Amino acid sequence: MTTASTDPINIGLVGLGTVGAGTVNVLRRNQVEISRRAGREIRIRSAAVRDLKVPRDCVVDDLTLTSNPFDVTDDPEISLVVELVGGCHIAKEVVLRSLQQGKHVVTANKALIALHGNDIFQAAHERGLMVAFEAAVAGGISIIKVIREGLSGNRIDRIVGIINGTSNYILTLMLEEQYSFESALQEAQRKGFAETDPSFDVDGIDAGHKLAILAAIGFGIPLQFDRVHVEGISNVTLDDIQYAAELGYRIKHLGIAQRTPAGAELRTHACLTPVNALLANVSGEMNAILIEGDAVGPTLHYGAGAGAEPTASSVVADIVDVVRALTTDPGNRVPHLAFQPSALTELPLVPILEVDSANYLRLQVIDQPGVLADITRILGEMEISIEAIVQKGASQDGEAVPVIITTHRTLEQQIVDASMRIEALETVVAPITRIRIYPDGA
Ligand code: NDP
Ligand code: HSE
Numbered sequence: 001m002t003t004a005s006t007d008p009i010n011i012g013l014v015g016l017g018t019v020g021a022g023t024v025n026v027l028r029r030n031q032v033e034i035s036r037r038a039g040r041e042i043r044i045r046s047a048a049v050r051d052l053k054v055p056r057d058c059v060v061d062d063l064t065l066t067s068n069p070f071d072v073t074d075d076p077e078i079s080l081v082v083e084l085v086g087g088c089h090i091a092k093e094v095v096l097r098s099l100q101q102g103k104h105v106v107t108a109n110k111a112l113i114a115l116h117g118n119d120i121f122q123a124a125h126e127r128g129l130m131v132a133f134e135a136a137v138a139g140g141i142s143i144i145k146v147i148r149e150g151l152s153g154n155r156i157d158r159i160v161g162i163i164n165g166t167s168n169y170i171l172t173l174m175l176e177e178q179y180s181f182e183s184a185l186q187e188a189q190r191k192g193f194a195e196t197d198p199s200f201d202v203d204g205i206d207a208g209h210k211l212a213i214l215a216a217i218g219f220g221i222p223l224q225f226d227r228v229h230v231e232g233i234s235n236v237t238l239d240d241i242q243y244a245a246e247l248g249y250r251i252k253h254l255g256i257a258q259r260t261p262a263g264a265e266l267r268t269h270a271c272l273t274p275v276n277a278l279l280a281n282v283s284g285e286m287n288a289i290l291i292e293g294d295a296v297g298p299t300l301h302y303g304a305g306a307g308a309e310p311t312a313s314s315v316v317a318d319i320v321d322v323v324r325a326l327t328t329d330p331g332n333r334v335p336h337l338a339f340q341p342s343a344l345t346e347l348p349l350v351p352i353l354e355v356d357s358a359n360y361l362r363l364q365v366i367d368q369p370g371v372l373a374d375i376t377r378i379l380g381e382m383e384i385s386i387e388a389i390v391q392k393g394a395s396q397d398g399e400a401v402p403v404i405i406t407t408h409r410t411l412e413q414q415i416v417d418a419s420m421r422i423e424a425l426e427t428v429v430a431p432i433t434r435i436r437i438y439p440d441g442a
Contacts, residue, residue: 005040005326005327006039006040007040008040008041008042008043009038009040009041009042009043009079009080009323009326010043010044010045010075010077010078010079010080011042011043011044011045011078011079011080011081011082011319012044012045012046012047012048012072012073012075012078012080012081012082013044013046013047013048013072013081013082013084014047014048014069014072014073014081014082014083014084014085014091014094015047015048015049015082015083015084015085015086016047016049016056016058016060016065016084017084017086017192018057018192018307018308018311019084019108019135019308019311019312019315020047020058020082020084021056021057021058021308022057022058022307022308022309022311022312022315023082023084023312023315023316024044024047024058024059024060024063025057025058025308025309025312026309026312026313026315026316027042027044027316027319028058028059030316034316034320037320037324038319038320038323038324039323039324040323042319042320042323044063045063045064045075045077045078046063046064046065046066046071046072046075046078047060047063047064047065047066047072048065048066048067048068048069048071048072049065049066049067050067051067052065052066052067057308069085069090069093069094070094070097072094073094073097073098073101073103074097074101078103079103079104079326080103080104080105080106080319080322080323081094081095081098081103081104081105081106082105082106082107082315082319083095083098083105083106083107083108083109083112084107084108084109084315085109086109086111086195086196087109087111087112087196088109088111088112088115088116091107091109091112092112092116092120095107095112095120095131096120096123099120099123099124099127099129099131100123102127102129103129104129104130104131104132104322104326105120105124105129105130105131105132106131106132106133106135106315106318106319106322107131107132107133107135107136108133108135108136108311108314108315109133109136110133110136110137110206110209110210110213111200111205111206111209113133113136113209113213113223114208114209114210114212114213114223114225115209115223115225117133117213117216117223117336117337118222118223121336121337121341122341124336125336125341128330129330130321130322130325130333131336132318132319132321132322133213133318134314134315134317134318135311135312135314135315135318136209136210136213137163137210137213137214138161138163138210138287138289138301138303138305139165139285139287139303139304139305139306139307139310139311139314140303140304140305140307140309140310140311140313140314141287141289141301141302141303141304141305141314142301142314142317143214143289143301144213144217145317146291146299146301147159147214147217147218147291147338148217148334148335148338149334151291151293151296151299152338153293153295154293154294154295154296155293155294155295156218156219156291156292156293157258157259157292157293157294158256158257158258158259158290158291158292159211159214159215159218159255159256159257159258159289159290159291159292160254160255160256160257160258160279160289160290160439161214161254161255161279161287161288161289161290162252162253162254162255162279162282162286162287162288162289162305163207163210163211163214163255163268163287163289163305164201164204164206164207164210164253164255164287164305165188165193165284165285165286165287165304165305165306165307166185166188166193166194166195166198166201166202166206166285166306167201167202167204167207167232167233167253168252168253168282168283168284168285168286168287168305169184169187169188169191169193169284169285169306170184170185170188170202170233171184171233171236171241171250171251171252171253172283172284173187174236174238174241175241175245175250175251176283178238180238181233181234181236181237181238185198185202188201188285191285191307192306192307192308193285193306193307201232202232202233202234203230203231203232203234204230204231204232204233204253204268204269205230205232207230207232207253207255207268208225208228208230208255208268209225210255211228211255211256211257211266211267211268212224212225212228212266214255214257214289215228215257215264215266216337216338217337217338217339218257218291218338219257219259219264219347220337220338220339220343220344220345220347221264221344221345221346221347222337222344222346223337224349227266227349228266228267228268229266229267229268229269229352229355230267230268230269231267231268231269231270232253232268232269232270233251233253233270235270235433236251236270236433236435237433239362239402240360240362240433240435243360243362243390243392243402243404244272244360244435245275247272247360247388247404247406248274248275249272249273249274249275249280249360249437249438250272250273250275250280250281251270251271251272251273251435252270252271252273252279252280252282253268253269253270253271254268254269254270254271254273254279254438255267255268256268256271256439258439259347260350262348262350262354263347263348263349263350264347264348264349264350265349265350265355266349267352267355269435269436270435270436271435271436271437271438272360272406272435272436272437272438273438274438277438278290278300279438282302285304285305285306285307286302286303286304286305287302287303287304287305287306288300288301288302288303289301352412353411353412353413353416354411354412354413355411355412356409356410356411356412357409357410357412357436357437357439358387358406358407358408358409358410358436358437359406359407359410359415359434359435359436359437360404360405360406360434360435360436360437361404361405361406361407361419361432361433361434362402362403362404362432362433362434363375363402363403363404363405363422363428363430363432364400364401364402364403364428364429364430365400365401365403365427365428365429366398366399366400366426366427366429367391367394367398367399367400367401368398368427371403371425371427372389372391372403374425374427375403375405375422375425375428376389378418378421378422378425379405379407379418379422382410382414382415382417382418382421383410383414384407384408384410384414384415384418385407385408385410386405386406386407386408387406387407387408388404388405388406389403389404389405389406390403390404390405391403391404392404400429400430406437409440415434419432419434
């Protein structure tokens with residue numbers, strides 16, 4: 001039997017921005033408690049940044065700062081590299097180089113894991129090294145650990161969540177304080193929630209990366225971001241938020257991974273969510289994830305989805321996990337993607353046009369006799385059942401007015417085809433805004 005080392009362990013950080021500085025602050029503030037939990041003192045030895053002159057939101061006097069990330073990855077005194085740069089270029093090099101150098105890795109980088117995780121885990125597996133990525137999904141919520149460990153006795157049937165803090169923050173400011181989309185986004189950027197390129201947030205890409213990870217560990221399938229149907233919130237207007245409220249809904253951006261008889265649906269998009277649903281009441285940068293397992297039933301996990309210290313909470317938890325596991329037989333560690341690498345299976349993924357959902361449609365139509373009849377005729381011919389139809393206000397001099405329609409569940413292909421036919425009417429003067437309505441039973 002070997003005796004576990006209690007020597008201090010040196011770690012290195014690459015990136016000292018929002019999350020990097022938060023990680024340094026949490027590690028310093030809670031140093032004693034963290035060491036008691038990890039069983040060893042954790043020392044930050046060095047950190048790499050892009051620009052050495054930028055002031056930092058953490059104390060760096062006792063760290064070696066460098067602008068060369070490979071000074072960190074190649075330092076023989078460092079056992080664990082924490083990648084907090086973001087993106088897939090330098091971050092991928094840092095992670096692969098760290099593994100080549102025999103170092104464990106902690107990362108908060110969902111894009112990197114979703115797009116290159118299969119290769120990274122393979123490289124780590126071959127060398128008996130750990131790659132931990134709790135902070136990559138839902139910031140401070142320990143959702144990876146919940147699915148990979150806490151729910152490992154279940155067949156996971158459905159994962160539905162608010163998994164992009166920036167989108168939820170924008171929708172909340174638009175609903176509660178009538179912010180415009182642009183000013184709400186600027187506020188999210190100022191608070192450090194948004195990605196370097198905020199289109200990743202508002203176009204649903206960041207949520208898509210996270211959903212690919214959740215689906216992999218929930219369903220035991222390989223990471224496949226390219227098969228996730230991705231939509232964001234850029235088309236949601238203050239009017240849509242108001243009309244949805246009048247109909248008893250809040251607009252939320254959701255990630256949905258669910259098993260159906262045809263396979264698995266993986267999609268991210270805005271969704272009209274009934275005001276009394278738990279997810280409708282998740283505000284600001286908070287995230288919440290509903291997981292349904294066959295044994296446990298529905299479980300809900302809530303917490304801050306972005307921000308310096310909530311994210312650092314997950315980064316530090318991963319660091320502690322790695323330090324604890326350093327004395328464990330590599331073959332008996334929790335597998336990266338929850339299932340043993342040789343046991344991943346292919347599950348058919350349902351194309352988005354075969355998904356069915358109820359819909360909210362906002363049309364801009366010329367207010368003249370016969371317009372609504374034309375629209376309802378097309379919907380009827382396409383076998384789409386209308387739940388409600390409301391014209392908002394009356395026009396003067398034939399101006400366009402909004403018409404709101406909600407439909408019962410219908411196949412995506414039918415609503416796409418019907419929308420094209422309706423948009424071709426001369427009296428319909430703008431592209432239709434379509435937002436799906438929250439899935440039944442979620
Ligand atoms: P920031 O942009 O705030 O920080 C990025 C850091 O990386 C900066 O310190 C920057 O240096 C450094 N950096 C960039 N390029 C290089 C390089 N070539 N060499 C060395 N250092 C470099 O990002 P965040 O902290 O917000 O995000 C980091 C990661 O965490 C991303 O993957 C993000 O998706 C993820 N994440 C972020 C959350 C958040 O709330 N912000 C939440 C969950 C995950 P410099 O400061 O000198 O420019
Ligand atoms: N930009 C991301 C978000 C950060 O807003 O959710 C957390 O992953």
